[in-house]
Amino acid sequence: AQKVTQAQTEISVVEKEDVTLDCVYETRDTTYYLFWYKQPPSGELVFLIRRNSFDEQNEISGRYSWNFQKSTSSFNFTITASQVVDSAVYFCALSEENFGNEKLTFGTGTRLTIIP
């Protein structure tokens, strides 16, 4: 069974600090996909990044970076030089290529507050 764990329920940092959001996943499949989504106060989830299980290359997009490590089943998300607009709930998600049972499972989310 697939499972995603985000142990950090809430994080608060002062603006311009760096912050890392942790994500640990469980899966029996060799082919799977990992995602990060942002949920601002409006409620609609916004897609940030996708990674497949065969691509462990880390990725950087502006102030955002992602560290995928299969050895520890982790897919962590770092925001550098945080800004108030980064305040939101962030979700990590996992889908498996399990024919006939493909579903997208989310973690419980991390509420990030950036203090001005």
Added chain:
Amino acid sequence: DGGITQSPKYLFRKEGQNVTLSCEQNLNHDAMYWYRQDPGQGLRLIYYSQIVNDFQKGDIAEGYSVSREKKESFPLTVTSAQKNPTAFYLCASSWRVETEAFFGQGTRLTVV
């Protein structure tokens, strides 16, 4: 514009009534999902559908029902059997399991 539309945004239900939440997408996506969000519990999967006329139960399907008669539509009915239906409901769609999901703006259901 392409997207996924949920309606209504706010919904009030009396105890013992069934209500149906609408979800429509014009993205030509095969997969559609319904999630429930409660404070501190993240997104929990209610039902999902990978193709028209087929759907599977998620982790918390009891008290809910769905249909997938058209590719574009995946309505969710919250039945009177759902004991604690007050929550925020999110619908999503994706082209395939390995592609990103697009979400609607959500429906906030309150039992009065």
